[in-house]
Amino acid sequence: MMIIVVLITFILVGFFIGPINGRRQRKKAVGFFHPYTNDGGGGERVLWCAVRGIQDESHDLDCYVYTGDHDATPQSLMARAHDRFGVTLLSPPKVVHLYKRKWIEETTYPHFTMIGQSLGSVYLAWEALCKFTPLYYFDTSGYAFTYPLARLFGCKVICYTHYPTISSDMLARVRQRSLMYNNDALIAKSVWISKCKIIYYAFFSCLYGIVGSCAHLAMVNSSWTKSHIENLWRVPDRIKRVYPPCDTLGLQVLPLERPAEVPVLISVAQFRPEKAHSLQLEAFSAAIKRLDPSLPKPKFQIVGSCRNKSDEDRLQILKEKAIELNVNEHVEFYKNVTYRDLVALLGGAVAGIHSMTDEHFGISVVEYMAAGAIPIAHNSAGPKMDIVLDEDGQQTGFLACTVEEYADAMVRIVTMSEMERLEMAAAARRRATRFSEQRFYDDFKAAIRPILTPFCK
Known part of the structure; x- marks a missing residue:
């Protein structure tokens, strides 16, 4: 009342x-x-x-x-x-x-x-x-x-x-x-x-x-x-x-080929609770355990912005969780990066991770696709209905909900052949042009x- x-x-x-x-x-x-x-x-x-x-x-x-x-x-x-x-x-x-x-x-x-x-x-x-x-x-x-x-x-x-x-x-x-x-x-x-x-x-x-x-x-x-x-x-x-x-034009100039030594996974999102960064870290930890020990361990770059002290606290908790999961040597955190630095980071990633449930749209997912990073997005709302759809009959990425599903998709991308990855990345890039600036x-x-x-x- x-x-x-x-x-x-x-x-x-x-x-x-x-x-x-x-x-x-x-x-x-x-x-x-x-x-x-x-x-x-x-x-x-x-x-x-x-x-x-x-x-x-x-x-x-x-x-x-x-x-x-x-x-x-x-x-x-x-x-x-x-x-x-x-x-x-x-x-x-x-x-x-x-x-x-x-x-x-x-x-x-x-x-x-x-x-x-x-x-x-x-x-x-x-x-x-x-x-x-x-x-x-x-x-x-x-x-x-x-x-x-x-x-x-x-x-x-x-x-x-x-x-x-x-x-x-x-x-x-x-x-x-x-x-x-x-x-x-x-x-x-x-x-x-x-x-x-x-x-x-x-x-x-x-x-x-x-x-x-x-x-x-x-x-x-x-x-x-x-x-x-x-x-x-x-x-x-x-x-x-x-x-x-979405800056599809600026990101499309990045080459689809990626450095072969260490595969890089990237996550771009504000450090807010609904972005579910903890799930990403758990999935990354599970993926590393499933990979053949003879293969190079992938790197996970978590990029985001902090609006206030609550966001800063969440970032610190994520850093502690990476240590707890014993993946801190393979995880890098980037806070409030410039647009130029973000483009450089996207240009080196083979996959982009998104894990918010009911993400209304998902600009970061489109940016992954435009940059040539295969998306692994949450199987709901915008990514499911508008973005991560087949383009000309070609798969453009992966949708997931659970830690296991995310880990499976990470392993799948890291271990796929270069030709298969390039084909999927090219299809994703074509799809991204539908959401240009x-x-x-x-x-x-x-x-x-x-x-x-x-x-x-």
Whole structure:
């Protein structure tokens, strides 16, 4: 009940003050709500490509970025877009600094995290829109609860949704009492607590559907995300699938041939719990034990970014786990690498590992394929439905769920003949061209053009 009261209070305050503020101060600009401009993942790549897309489409609209990173400047963000993601902006984005980001930190809400972060995002968006009210409010981080508030401020609401905050798959796991990063052992073991969580999820799904339907345009990144968002938000005419931008062009110049001495496996993902790095280490350990002792031991390079102390702690735990599994001599960790260094690492890998369950799309999987590294991805959602599919009848990679399945795929790639590996890598590279950065720009501009028509070139 308290949650409902707080939510209604935010909406009522926005109703009485927002439109007045909006009429007086709204500027011919696009405000990108992206509180973490240092997360280094696929979401940040979408942010910078979206900024570039707006700049290409309309010179009359300024681009502002709402960020909680206090050291961010227009010049540093423009440089970051280029250095980390190879995206060249036409001009530096203007910056609006936010100081209430703690209200969307997961650590702020040990329990009822989803609803806590969602309400916290409304508070953060209130700060953002009071500081600067744009004509277009563009959410690139998935904070759907901010959409009613942005509309009350008089903004047109556009969003790029990477994944639904809640989904039927999440409800199913609670019903099945499956143990996962978002369903801990205490809940999974208790019938009564699981039933309470189902009620909580059902209630949250209802709220999520209401706020999401406030978007004037919702772009989604995959077939899996599209089906869930259409089911939840129930505005199918406003939902467009726009595959995320992947640097297939830049990575395709890498030679498919790889150094033969020591095979290299690579994993590229943020150090977040849902990325399941522990499973990767366990699978790598199992794979090494299955390999013929006369063969050279493969190397495993784990590359990722750290957003905060929680991510740093997870990275340290992974290093300790590598020692515990006795594979630390064969595992290398890379934190917050530059885009140039990432390309160099991808160019030496024979396989790329991805292990997140229900990864909404999987930019890293596409990058593996474009770079010539055969993907081993989780058998669910984006990789299963959109990416790791046969190309011209040729297998493009492997799908796996368990430690054993991942280990089997690792052994299979490391021991296959060079000709077989090259054939599969070439097919994977052809498949990756379907998700190019240019394809993103084409689909992105086609989606936003009807809304931006008064300001298009």
